[in-house]
Amino acid sequence: MLKAGPLLTVTQLESGYNHLQILWDVSLKVLKGEMVALLGRNGAGKTTTLRTIAGLLKPKAGQIDFMDHRIDGLPAHEISRMRISFVPENLHLFPAMSVMENLLLGAYGIRDPGRTKGSLAFVCDTFPALARRRKQLAGSLSGGERRMLALGRGLMSQPELLLVDEPSLGLAPKMATTVFDTLSKLKLAGLTILLVEQNVHTTLQISDRSYVLEQGRIVMEGRSKELMKDDHVCKTYLGSGDD
């Protein structure tokens, strides 16, 4: 494991929607080069955590630091320009634009055409299927292709940190495997990833460390390999065979 200072530090975060508080006292760290997973049931607060880090939700209390900058309370577009990419569960693509336009908009914050070209080459390399369909409208893609496009769009800004929410949701098993392979490759290439995923088994296999969220609080954390052997995790999340 790389030995480095934390890239992202979340301290005593409280967040939620209007009067409905979902997160209570959530603290976590993501080191540079790590893949960290957030585990938990539906409604445990995983998505809320990601949305709050990405700036789509304003935290009620607590602090979020990213690369020596305090980012809690900043608007989402500024956080995105600080090189945090969020790939949400429901993708939020631009349906009436082509694959190419979607990708180029991913690099909206980069004004340097040379760098944009570089990211484009990298993304097309990572997702050859997208390159083949670059003129097709995003709205006409299949579910798997859309997820690829969302990931690709997220990578176009050359992020330091990638927040990914449920990347395998609704995908055929084969497609899901491809997505996980891609994430592992990106991690090997040096990208830091904070991952939320239903498929606990695979997630524990590919991630370095994990946090377990229950009812908006972190109840457990540790190396993913060790958590795999933990009684509570086995019973609650791996028990009846998630795969």
Place this chain on the structure above:
Amino acid sequence: MSTGGSHRWVVLSPLSLFLLAVLSVLPLWVQDEYLLQLLISSLLLGSQAMAFDFTAGFINVINFGFSAFVGAGAYTSALLVLHWGISPWLGPLGGAVASAALGFFSGVLTLRLQGIYAAVMTWFVGLTLLSLTASLSGLTRGYRGLNVPLFLETAARRPYFYIIFGVTFLTFVSLRWTGSSRVGLAFRAIGQNLESARASGVNPTKYRVINFTLSCAFAGLLGGFYAHFLGILTPDVMHSRQTVEVLALAYIGGRGSLWGGLVAAFIFVPLFEYLKPLMELRLVIYGVLLILVMIWCPGGLAAIYTQLKQQVRWPFMQR
């Protein structure tokens, strides 16, 4: 404002009863014809604002053709009196019936439409009524104006004050009563969330049509009284400009409160009359106030009053 499910036969709060009582005896002291005229104008605009709010504030549909319904009532009443020789006292009832029928029709037209689409539909219905009135010049004399018989021979304002006061009182009490009945509860339910209202057994179709018909009936009634008070009608009474003035009063007063529009009328109509330099800018100020209310205080005067009431407990407000 009570949203209790049971019928409340006493629908007026002690404060509003007191204010209405003061208003009703005011002309006994006020001798000035000009001042009386102002009070009448306030009553007319304020009661229109209440009828408008009955749709906007309760079922959350903006009737952007509102003045066309007022105008339809006015023209119907005037033509009934002119051509069939009906007494001016009965004419407005005919106006109410005609506008209610038009309101029923518009209610049906806007049934499937939500939000801005419903507003646009009522706007177009209003524009159509306006163009029709202008085009049917054989009947309405178009923009040359229609002379309408007055209620009374006298030019004195005081009797007219009591006529209009009576109509306003009737409007206020009936709308307030309906609003706090079970029907009113259904109105508010579909105004807040159509789908969940439907899920809990309220039939949105039925209640939207009822609401439209009622609101327009009062618009027509008020239009009739307006006609025989003013003595002349042009298609301009149906213009969107008139709707905007009524709408501004209703929203400044506070949506869904009914009384807010009346209070706003009593504040702003005399205010503009007395500040002569402001008279020219009257409509500009209405517009600015409407914008400010929408941005800074969406509940209008009614919300400010509620806040005050919570802070200051006046002795006569306690039950």
Place this chain on the structure above:
Amino acid sequence: MLGPTALWDLFVTGIFRGGMYALMAVGLSLVFGVMNIPHFAHGEFYMLGAYTAYFAFAVFHFPAFMAILSAASMGLLAGVLVEKLVFYPLRRRHPEEWVLNTFLVTVGLSFVMQNAALAVWGGQYRGITQYWQGAIQLGSGMHISLDRAISFIVAIFCIAVLWWFLDFTRTGKAIRAVAQDETGALLVGIDLDQIHTITFGLSSLMAAIAGASLLSLNPAYPSVGLAPLYKSWYVVVLVGLGNMAGAIPGGFLVGLLETFSYYAFGSGWQDVISLSILILILLLKPAGLFGNRGISLSKA
């Protein structure tokens, strides 16, 4: 019975009218598509453009194109100002019930602008005889004044430039992105506030150009924006709220419809008939003739 030349003349008149309707409607559509604002004060920016061009051309003796350009800048400036002063704080404070609330706000805005114009400039008509002298003759023998022809070209040119802007520039793409998915736009780093200001400014600019280039046909007076407002709403409802591409054929369609029904029924009844058609369309196809975008935006 109409002969082929008379038919052709009516057709040309309709198309020429339609160009301006399309320009107004595209702006209205843009504001609804990107900002979800049913813009009731669109005609007031037309009025502002007409006044600015009048003063520039008749009082300060600017050349015609400069007069239209100054009207465009005034429209842009006023649009940006209004967005910053009105819609920006509203979005901050009350994002709920946005569509209906902004409708009411634009109603207020229209009241303010129209009556401020009345207070400042009075009710009289301020018009010019013409920007450019001359007329062009069509094959049928019908003459069309040079002003009308140029205003048509200006309208088509503006629409083309807007299309190019939206299709090929970084900001234009960002505008389309916001129209298609606001959250997605935020996530790729697009500043919504900035895009909203630009969008409202652009739409106001186009309305002002329309008002300026038609000055010799419609003089400037406080409520001159009312008719263009009705017409552009007519187009937008016809093709579906927020359907920008549809607004162009829609504009021509309405221009033609109006010219022919005016010919057939005369001015008063023509309104009644065209409005009835619109009510029917709203009733049967609330999303407009082409497409279904509008409905998904009408959650208010």
